[in-house]
Amino acid sequence: MGRPCAVLSAYNGPMNVSRRKLLQVLPVAAAVPLVPEAVAQAPVAADAELEGARQYLRIGAQVVRQVQLPMTTEPATRFVPRN
């Protein structure tokens, strides 16, 4: 895994959802800081660090949920790409 990026930009790249847009579509997420306190401040207690990491995952999953997904779409089970 490459260099990590900012909180909402997991793994090497900015996501295509702006924070403003995220606030518009995610009222639940809007209630919590998009840059969790556990990440923004140092030093942090292990519990706060863990909560920050969980929050990071939750926000990522919320962003994934915004993608319109036809019911017929199956998970990618073919990882060797076509050519």
Add this chain to the structure above:
Amino acid sequence: MADISNDIFFASISEISAKLRAKEFSCLELTRAFCDRFERLGPRYGALALSLREQALRQARDVDSELKRGRTRGPLQGIPYGVKDLIAVKDQPTTWGARPFAGQVFKDDARVIEKLNAARAILIGKLSMISLAGGGNYRSPAASMTGAGRNPWDRDRWSGGSSSGSGAAVGAGLTTFALGSETSGSILTPSAFCGVTGLRPTYGLVSRRGAMALSWTLDKIGPMCRSAEDCALVLDEIAGPDGADPGSAGKNFSYTPKLSRKPQEITIGYAPVDFDEWAEPSARAAFKTALEVIKGFGFRMKEVRLPEFPYGAVLGTILAGEAGSIFEDFIRSGSVDLLHDARQIAGMKSYVDLPAIDYLRAMRVRSLIQQAIYDLLLDANVLLTPTRMGVADKVTDRLDQSNGPQGSSLGLSTMIPAGNLAGLPALSLPCGFADGLPVAISLVGRAFYENQLVQIGNMYQKATDWHRRRPPVDA
């Protein structure tokens, strides 16, 4: 005894191979010189995980014996190399860059080691890496058992991750080539930061048997070298089917430079916004010059952009699900607390809480992404973008707080997670400097079209000399 000059440490595979066969020096002399240098300078760049001097010297004597009998093999015969310390070498420690695994020893070589042994390449050592290839995410470049990987161009800068030692070792002339691995950027990023050429193969082209798994559906092993041609020569040896790797594509790779297509028959897609807005201001001139050089070859150029998907979040969720499962026992046992980076410890722990429905949702979105990028590559054979938008971070930087420039549209700025989700090959080429540090462009191609990427890379590297620049390592 032959004098091994500094030039040899920065020579290409073909150049060293020619000198070995011309008997300008023996393989033993060459290997001894590289081992000395690796042991002397490796720690200075945080690149040395383990020296394998004794076994390397044995291998070198065997090669000399072969050459004496006139038995020549492929181009890697007698070439010194190193491997990221997540690749198993029989009966030697394989630490995965992490203290809890410091005593781990495997009974068998990884498949790529078997293949390179058969090619008579000389393994001189294991190379440092970010702990567990960065799984869980990490805050500090020093998230490794061996400390921060330091950049050969400026030791106060990071060599990149997670193949930190591989980038630093090739960049500093400690090995002629190295193997790295990539789940999302771990070959391309250190290659770009250290000014070396890196090739991420198509998913499934290179067997991962004997390598640490971080994500079954994303992990790839690939070469980091001095040139595109060197990458092709190494890939030629390590690629191939392996029934013991469930992700194996069952395909081989043969380097075929003579079967190249004319530039006029190849369409290269690029996004101006990458060069004008996403790139850090100090790097824009280098990237734009590289784009002009590529245009000058006569390729058909087309403006493109990635389809709108949250690539980073999709990849992060998939990685969390798979790494959480792979390392579940390690995490639940509490051994995870022995890692070096508090953010990484917390990140790994959070993985085991990921709901299955979130993982599956991400994998369903991945299906859409795979199709969308496949469609994009029907319009353009190759995509061109800066590998990283700027230069290497300082080793004291917090990696989870960096926010560089942004663009008004996506362009190809998220090509690293997008390309990895789609399993596509990529080639990173040094293209200049910004603030005294290397920057690079990447070519991303259709699945199993590595030869096409190497063809363009060869053209670029014949027209430029960025890949031949040497850092002030010996000053």
